[in-house]
Amino acid sequence: MVNVGKRSGRPRAGEERLSREAILTAALRIVDDEGIDALTMRRLAATLQVNPMSLYHHLPNKAAVLAGLAELVFAGLELPDPGDAVPWDEQLKEAARAYRNGLRQHPNLALQVLSDTSAVSDVVVVTMEPFYRALDRAGLEPRQIFEAANTLIDFIHGFSLGEASVRAETFELAPDLLTRVRALPADKAPTLKRIVGGLGVEGLAYDFDGGFESGLSTLTAGIAATARRR
Amino acid sequence: MVNVGKRSGRPRAGEERLSREAILTAALRIVDDEGIDALTMRRLAATLQVNPMSLYHHLPNKAAVLAGLAELVFAGLELPDPGDAVPWDEQLKEAARAYRNGLRQHPNLALQVLSDTSAVSDVVVVTMEPFYRALDRAGLEPRQIFEAANTLIDFIHGFSLGEASVRAETFELAPDLLTRVRALPADKAPTLKRIVGGLGVEGLAYDFDGGFESGLSTLTAGIAATARRR
């Protein structure tokens, strides 16, 4: 057991325990395993068997740790581009599916990631080529491509946020929702009552994959209409 | 100045300082004025000129305060329903615009609100009638109505999250984004480079209202296509 335990001072060459990368990796593990609230500087330091203050030599503060995690998640994102072998709408859907799957890898981090503007801005640069390529093939003008890509990304973000939130919950939403819609006064929301009531508990038990595909189809159909109209 | 200051024990009838509602109102003000991080139980108590522990007689813990805030924001949401006087797609867009505007009232709370599953579930019951009515008029089947409404809500959530995040930032995103896209190797993302580069700084300076309308148009066009296909 050499070089282990609480030595003080600078470690000798080749035995550095700490680096920005090592810290972020450990932080990601904590967040994945125990949630975002479990991540504290002291806990993180303990995991790395290091003094809490040592972290501050590699990252300026806790906010930087969180920003680093968002960056890490997006950096790990790779959208496979099926290219021109498939129709443009299928290319677009494939890229969207891959993006959603990337976000799903770390549900406890979804909130942090999606609200980190500079991380989201990063992702545009790193992963948006397949989106732009598909929309270009669809025949949209540059401005329309830009806006359609943003709309699609917004949908995926909203969807992922909902998916991550529901996964974190324990209780079942569908029966509760149904009960409350049925309890509404008859004249208050007639259409809502008829539609939601008609679907029943099994109809409302949300199928995330199906819901995502449905959204993608609606969006590609809308984009196709835009392309036809140019 | 009677009845002011630090008296101990139960207040006499008519002079209660504290209630769940009063606490949440004060909390909302702090979050609106100074951000979510400024909201602590101790700070909240100080604002109400009360001992921190007093809060716990009205709300079980801080999580309940945050959940109460989400509830409060959604409760204040009222979607005007233009009804059948306008085409279904305009009715749908009006409801969506009102929903977005409701979320914009408290940008510092957006993250909390959008990730609170039970609050989001609430909103369905309270405000979704115009959405369902418009989609019904469009000629969709019940299942399609349910999914189209969810897709639209997801888009609004993703959009609002982006809007709230960017508002919190100080720096300008567009120039930074442009610089980095232009710095990409020529063969890496040719379409992205061509489209984003072509738009230029002024083309990328994001117009939230325009982006939202563009998304709504794409979605309603896609929904119209679904309706035609049934």
Add this chain to the structure above:
DNA sequence: ACCTGAACACCGTTCAAGT
């Protein structure tokens, strides 16, 4: 029933001191 004061077990972070 409602409010309080002291206390507990935590936080993030600064600063001076080690090697």
Add this chain to the structure above:
DNA sequence: ACCTGAACACCGTTCAAGT
């Protein structure tokens, strides 16, 4: 240059005691 230990100014929350 990097790590440490003590300290500061905070947190949320429990618990027993007041009226």
